[in-house]
Amino acid sequence: MKFTVILNGCSDNFILQAEEINGFLSSNALNLSRGHTIIFYCEENSKIELMANAPTASVELIKVKRYQPENILEILKQRTINQQMDLYLFASDFTGSELSVRFAYRIAGSSLVAVNKLEIEKDGLIAYKAVYSNHMQGVFKLSKKPYCISIAKGCTDLEAVLEKNHEAITEDMMDVVKDDFIKEYDFVEEERVSGLAHAKFMLVAGNGVKQKEKVKRLEEIAKSLGAVLGVSRPVATNAWAPLNQLVGVSGVMAKPELCIAVAVSGAAAFFAGIEKSQYIIAINTDKGAPIVRCADVVIIDDYESILEELLKIK
Amino acid sequence: MKILVCFKTVPDLEMLSEEDWAVDSNLAVDVSFVKNILNCFDESALEMTLKLSEYSESFNESLTLTALTIGDKKAEMFLKTLYALKFQKAVRIENNEDVRFFPEVIAAVIAQYVEKINNQDVVVLGRQSGEGDNAKTPLLVAEMLGWPCITQVINIEPSQEERLRVTSMVEGGTLIQVIDTPCVLSVGNAPVSYLRVPTLKDKMSYGKRAIEVLNINVFNIASLLNKCYHEYQLIGLEKISNHRAGILIEGATTAEKAKKLYDHYLKERLEKQ
Ligand SMILES: Cc1cc2nc3c(=O)[nH]c(=O)nc-3n(C[C@H](O)[C@H](O)[C@H](O)COP(=O)(O)OP(=O)(O)OC[C@H]3O[C@@H](n4cnc5c(N)ncnc54)[C@H](O)[C@@H]3O)c2cc1C
Numbered sequence: 322m323k324f325t326v327i328l329n330g331c332s333d334n335f336i337l338q339a340e341e342i343n344g345f346l347s348s349n350a351l352n353l354s355r356g357h358t359i360i361f362y363c364e365e366n367s368k369i370e371l372m373a374n375a376p377t378a379s380v381e382l383i384k385v386k387r388y389q390p391e392n393i394l395e396i397l398k399q400r401t402i403n404q405q406m407d408l409y410l411f412a413s414d415f416t417g418s419e420l421s422v423r424f425a426y427r428i429a430g431s432s433l434v435a436v437n438k439l440e441i442e443k444d445g446l447i448a449y450k451a452v453y454s455n456h457m458q459g460v461f462k463l464s465k466k467p468y469c470i471s472i473a474k475g476c477t478d479l480e481a482v483l484e485k486n487h488e489a490i491t492e493d494m495m496d497v498v499k500d501d502f503i504k505e506y507d508f509v510e511e512e513r514v515s516g517l518a519h520a521k522f523m524l525v526a527g528n529g530v531k532q533k534e535k536v537k538r539l540e541e542i543a544k545s546l547g548a549v550l551g552v553s554r555p556v557a558t559n560a561w562a563p564l565n566q567l568v569g570v571s572g573v574m575a576k577p578e579l580c581i582a583v584a585v586s587g588a589a590a591f592f593a594g595i596e597k598s599q600y601i602i603a604i605n606t607d608k609g610a611p612i613v614r615c616a617d618v619v620i621i622d623d624y625e626s627i628l629e630e631l632l633k634i635k
Numbered sequence: 636m637k638i639l640v641c642f643k644t645v646p647d648l649e650m651l652s653e654e655d656w657a658v659d660s661n662l663a664v665d666v667s668f669v670k671n672i673l674n675c676f677d678e679s680a681l682e683m684t685l686k687l688s689e690y691s692e693s694f695n696e697s698l699t700l701t702a703l704t705i706g707d708k709k710a711e712m713f714l715k716t717l718y719a720l721k722f723q724k725a726v727r728i729e730n731n732e733d734v735r736f737f738p739e740v741i742a743a744v745i746a747q748y749v750e751k752i753n754n755q756d757v758v759v760l761g762r763q764s765g766e767g768d769n770a771k772t773p774l775l776v777a778e779m780l781g782w783p784c785i786t787q788v789i790n791i792e793p794s795q796e797e798r799l800r801v802t803s804m805v806e807g808g809t810l811i812q813v814i815d816t817p818c819v820l821s822v823g824n825a826p827v828s829y830l831r832v833p834t835l836k837d838k839m840s841y842g843k844r845a846i847e848v849l850n851i852n853v854f855n856i857a858s859l860l861n862k863c864y865h866e867y868q869l870i871g872l873e874k875i876s877n878h879r880a881g882i883l884i885e886g887a888t889t890a891e892k893a894k895k896l897y898d899h900y901l902k903e904r905l906e907k908q
Contacts, residue, residue, distance in 0.1 A: 329806075332806045332807065333806065333807050334806050334807070390784070390786075391783050414806055415786060415787050415804075415805075415806075415823070416805075416806070418770055419774055419784075419786050422770075422771045422774040422775065422778075423774050423775075423777070423778050423784070426774075426775060426778040426779075427778065431866045431867050432771065433867070434769065434770045434771060435768070435770065447870075450768070451768060451875065452735075452736075452765070452766060452767060452768045452872070453648060453664065453765055453766045453768070454648050454765035454766075454768060455768075455875065456648055456651075456656065456874065456875060457656070457658075457664070457872050457873060457874055457875060458871075458872070458873050458874075458875050459736070459869055459871070459872050460869070460870050460871030460872070461736070461867055461868065461869055461870065462867060462868050462870045463866070463867040464865065464866060464867060465865070465866040465867065499783075500783070502783050502814050502815045502816075502818065503812050503813070503814055504798060504812075504813045504814060504815060505800075505811075505812060505813035506810070506811075506812050507810070507811040507812070508805070508808055508809075508810055509808050509809045509810075509811065510807060510808040511807055511808045511809075521908055522905075522908050546905070547905070547908050554675070554824065554828075555828060557824060557826070558675075558679065558824060558825060558826050558827070558828035559826070559828055560826040564789070564804060564824055564826065567824055571763075571823070571824050572824070578904070578907070578908070579904050579905075579908070586649065588649050589648070589649075589875070589877075590765075592877055596877055600900075600904060601879065602896065602900065602901070611649070613881055614877075614878050614879070614881050615877045615878060615879055615881075616879055616881055617879045617880050617881070617882065617900075618880070618881075618882045618884060618896065618900050619881055619882065619883050619884065620883075620884045620892050620893075620896060621883065622889055622892055623889070626889040626893075627889060627892065627893050627896070630889055630890050630892075630893030630894075631893050631896070631897055631901070634893060634894060634897045635897070635905070
């Protein structure tokens, strides 16, 4: 299967994208010699590092002013117009899923977002992805090439790129401008990184905490236990905690050794974000909450009293 | 400025018990008996648009808000609420076809509605919804209309000269962009989670208007579906099981439970950290 990987080299998470895609390629037995990588970049001095982390030997570096999807889509179309490609693979972040769908439409291919696994068949591509808000795994058969697939967050182990003999061409496409609907543009950097993706010990709190002040207290408790605090969707969307602390399919997919989940029901879309924890302890007042069956150890009680007791003992 | 918010009502999947997840011969799960709720991203989209509308008044700009849903009669309760919240138009496109995994069909219907029936300046939609979890509809609407799209939107405000100030989440931070319309806005994890509740007075005065119902056949759905079947199909569906041991720690008091947790399950693990 002839494939092209598309990566966003303007983003700080470039290495993560590259290692994730590289892990995906190897776990899905895609032959690297048939692959090609397109990397968009903004900074001249980042080129060497970007190229060194391309999963395939064949690389195309395309310089853009900034990573604006309207421009990127136009460039992608121009650069791939005469290619007989079977598969385009995109990263698991939001830009990856956006590009896969919009690009497929423009080149009259087919797309699927958040794919876990692929199987190549003679007359099509079999793709696995979570559906029903992560309660079910769906199996899809795509029959219209080119297939444009964005991979699912955390669907594979990260794998460092081993390829050493990259052959790269560089193209400057800063003059492609399709974003003149934007009249002002201001990027505000995140105040602090949540550290959740790499946390070894995580305390994660749900809607059952009921108020912002309680989340503040949980921050302190997490700190004194040596944990990083994550939250479920309602806690984040109620603005009780920053959005980058959100855990689950729409947020961080964490892989801690230890996870204490308090006052969280364990909805499937949330649970996917802590599923890879080595050990899960749940504290919930409801014995019937889904988290109870998905945890290793459970206490049925008020989360606050238990945590305060734990602090006394520790 | 004319703004269309598209929303979907979905079964509350968290209410299904383990046994309810049986897959039938059409690769579907029976969800007919659970409560229908607003898809969470669409609920944010609706509330965000209402906030924008209020805020726009101070810019001396009035917005015309239309709410659109594609589905069966169950959605009408929500459309009535939206009337009571002063949406000017509430539209339901009657559909009983299985389009769970065909966002291409939904997007094509929405795009046709905008192009042929009710022209708009902005279309606002939630980024994703169960059961399909396709995460494609807003993106496809943008492509079909040939409009730009901003994803992961968390706030929309009015700006001078009939423009919008749109805040969205991107890797490593947030983007604030002032944009010209037309545009499609795809709403992400916004800190606006609940749709406000209308007052009783508004319910009485506005909530009783007739919902506009259109038949989906007007939009050529048979040929849209046929095209999709030839491009991709769902061929399997199975339950994801996450079960673990679920050992229950019992004790007469909170202190006793906490002590047991610490001694038997936590101490050693904490020491390793
Ligand atoms: C497409 C899609 C994507 C989604 N993505 C995500 C995601 O990434 N992350 C996410 O979190 N959600 C996500 N959701 C939402 C998800 O389905 C649930 O709605 C959400 O996770 C529920 O959050 P919760 O468990 O904190 O709240 P609730 O469901 O309100 O549960 C609160 C829990 O707290 C318990 N409780 C209450 N008081 C106490 C107390 N004093 N002590 C102990 N326990 C108490 C209750 O028993 C209950 O179990 C998504 C949904 C959709 C449709």
